[in-house]
Structures are given as C-alpha cells and as structure tokens.
Amino acid sequence: xxxxxxxxxxxxxxxxxxxxxxxxxxxxxxxxxxxxxxxxxxxxxxxxxxxxxxxxxxxxxxxxxxxxxxxxxxxxxxxxxxxxxxxxxxxxxxxxxxxxxxxxxxxxxxxxxxxxxxxxxxxxxx
Numbered sequence: 001x002x003x004x005x006x007x008x009x010x011x012x013x014x015x016x017x018x019x020x021x022x023x024x025x026x027x028x029x030x031x032x033x034x035x036x037x038x039x040x041x042x043x044x045x046x047x048x049x050x051x052x053x054x055x056x057x058x059x060x061x062x063x064x065x066x067x068x069x070x071x072x073x074x075x076x077x078x079x080x081x082x083x084x085x086x087x088x089x090x091x092x093x094x095x096x097x098x099x100x101x102x103x104x105x106x107x108x109x110x111x112x113x114x115x116x117x118x119x120x121x122x123x124x125x126x
Contacts, residue, residue, distance in 0.1 A: 079102065
C-alpha cells in the first residue's frame with residue numbers, strides 16, 4: 001500500500017432484530033439511525049463511531065470476541081439506564097471494581113467503565 005488511507009467505517013453487529021438493537025443503543029448513546037432495508041441493516045451514527053446492525057438468522061452462542069467499553073461521567077446511572085432499556089448483567093463473564101459487564105437485548109457484552117469519564121474516555125489499568 002502506497003499512501004492509501006484506511007479508516008474504520010462501521011462496527012457491524014449481527015443480530016436478529018436490527019431495529020430493536022439500534023433503538024437500544026440509540027437510547028443509551030444518542031445518535032441518528034438510518035435504515036437500509038435492501039441490506040436488512042439499521043445503522044446508528046454516534047460521534048466517533050458507526051454501528052451497522054445487520055439481520056442474520058444465526059444465534060449468538062458464546063462470549064463476544066470484541067466488545068465496547070463505555071466511558072461515562074456517571075457509571076452508576078449509565079448501568080441503571082442500560083438495565084432499564086433491556087440490558088442484563090453479565091456477572092458470569094467477569095466481576096470487577098473497575099467496570100460493570102452487561103449484555104444488550106441480544107446478548108452482546110459491553111462494559112461500563114467506573115474510572116473513565118466522557119471527557120477522558122481511556123482509563124489506564126492499575
């Protein structure tokens with residue numbers, strides 16, 4: 001490759017119900033959804049990241065190989081909000097004083113970081 005720029009375009013999430021999953025994440029993160037019915041995709045565009053929720057017939061059967069870490073100014077409130085929107089705790093994956101592991105409505109794991117805020121989203125491990 002000579003001088004070609006390569007940048008991420010979107011994080012694609014396989015799911016059964018793209019609309020439902022896009023609405024869950026939009027309620028948690030904000031952003032704008034865009035429907036691509038010809039591809040069975042609902043996209044969510046949030047600052048710094050795009051998700052493409054793609055309908056697939058397969059069911060998730062194991063822990064994600066990738067997951068999101070969410071930085072927030074109020075971790076407790078973010079966890080409560082996610083749970084109210086349909087997330088569930090994932091204590092079987094990990095329990096830590098540094099983050100809370102949750103699953104979205106289709107079982108995809110994500111973490112709410114306890115020591116990273118939205119202004120400084122990366123928290124170094126101690």
